[in-house]
Amino acid sequence: MRAHLDRTEIMMLRARGLTKRYGWNDSLVRAVDEIDLDVPAGQSLAIMGPSGCGKSTLLHLLGGLQRPTSGELWVAGRRIDRLGERALAKLRRHHIGLVFQSFHLMDELTAVENVELAALLAGTSPGPARRRALHLLDRVGLADRAAHLPSELSGGQRQRVAIARALSNSPQVVLADEPTGNLDSAATLEVLRLFEELRAAGQTLVVVTHDARIAAIADRVIAMRDGAFADDSMLAGAR
Numbered sequence: 315m316r317a318h319l320d321r322t323e324i325m326m327l328r329a330r331g332l333t334k335r336y337g338w339n340d341s342l343v344r345a346v347d348e349i350d351l352d353v354p355a356g357q358s359l360a361i362m363g364p365s366g367c368g369k370s371t372l373l374h375l376l377g378g379l380q381r382p383t384s385g386e387l388w389v390a391g392r393r394i395d396r397l398g399e400r401a402l403a404k405l406r407r408h409h410i411g412l413v414f415q416s417f418h419l420m421d422e423l424t425a426v427e428n429v430e431l432a433a434l435l436a437g438t439s440p441g442p443a444r445r446r447a448l449h450l451l452d453r454v455g456l457a458d459r460a461a462h463l464p465s466e467l468s469g470g471q472r473q474r475v476a477i478a479r480a481l482s483n484s485p486q487v488v489l490a491d492e493p494t495g496n497l498d499s500a501a502t503l504e505v506l507r508l509f510e511e512l513r514a515a516g517q518t519l520v521v522v523t524h525d526a527r528i529a530a531i532a533d534r535v536i537a538m539r540d541g542a543f544a545d546d547s548m549l550a551g552a553r
């Protein structure tokens with residue numbers, strides 16, 4: 315038996331026939347329609363496509379935020395498509411880092427408190443949680459903003475806090491839904507640089523984006539249309 319597995323042999327995400335439908339009869343929407351997907355450990359994947367094609371729904375399924383109507387889904391080798399709410403919450407808390415377009419920070423908590431909260435909820439004790447949060451804020455270039463409230467930070471800084479929070483439990487996969495959708499050009503570049511660093515560090519990453527600059531740093535780009543994959547190209551090509 316081989317002592318080491320090549321990291322690309324481990325499928326961090328695997329979906330078969332993954333489907334999410336809303337409504338029924340005339341109002342039936344096939345938001346995600348029989349998708350097959352394999353994301354190896356360490357791969358960064360960008361998902362692009364027109365508004366309403368199902369990108370966010372797919373990301374929510376991959377992150378255990380929504381349950382599929384049918385199909386099979388594995389995260390890090392564990393089947394999750396039939397898990398109950400509690401098990402899904404646990405999976406999200408320990409194994410998945412989520413980044414949203416509108417940051418989803420707690421307004422009344424400082425930057426460091428926002429970041430450490432994720433670790434505290436996952437059972438880390440306060441001292442180590444605080445140290446890890448400060449380390450992550452440093453990593454995203456915000457060591458000097460730890461005591462600031464979200465309202466005292468720029469959009470780009472808020473998103474960097476949200477990325478630090480997403481990393482706080484060393485997730486197996488980071489899922490980001492339009493992470494630069496609310497940011498101006500300079501802030502987009504800050505976030506872009508961070509994703510580039512995460513990619514280089516071997517973090518498995520799935521980003522839903524309309525921004526070609528984000529897609530350009532991904533290992534792989536998938537175009538979605540009407541709930542299905544329209545095209546799966548190695549756009550970033552040379553990687």
Ligand SMILES: Nc1ncnc2c1ncn2[C@@H]1O[C@H](COP(=O)(O)OP(=O)(O)OP(=O)(O)O)[C@@H](O)[C@H]1O
Nearest residue numbers: 336337343345363364365366367368369370371372
């Ligand atoms: N809760 C819901 N109930 C009914 N239909 C829904 C619901 N959520 C999403 N949809 C529909 O599912 C389809 C996919 O939506 P989704 O938000 O995944 O698209 P998207 O590609 O992320 O769009 P955008 O780029 O505008 O965010 C759309 O037609 C949408 O109207």
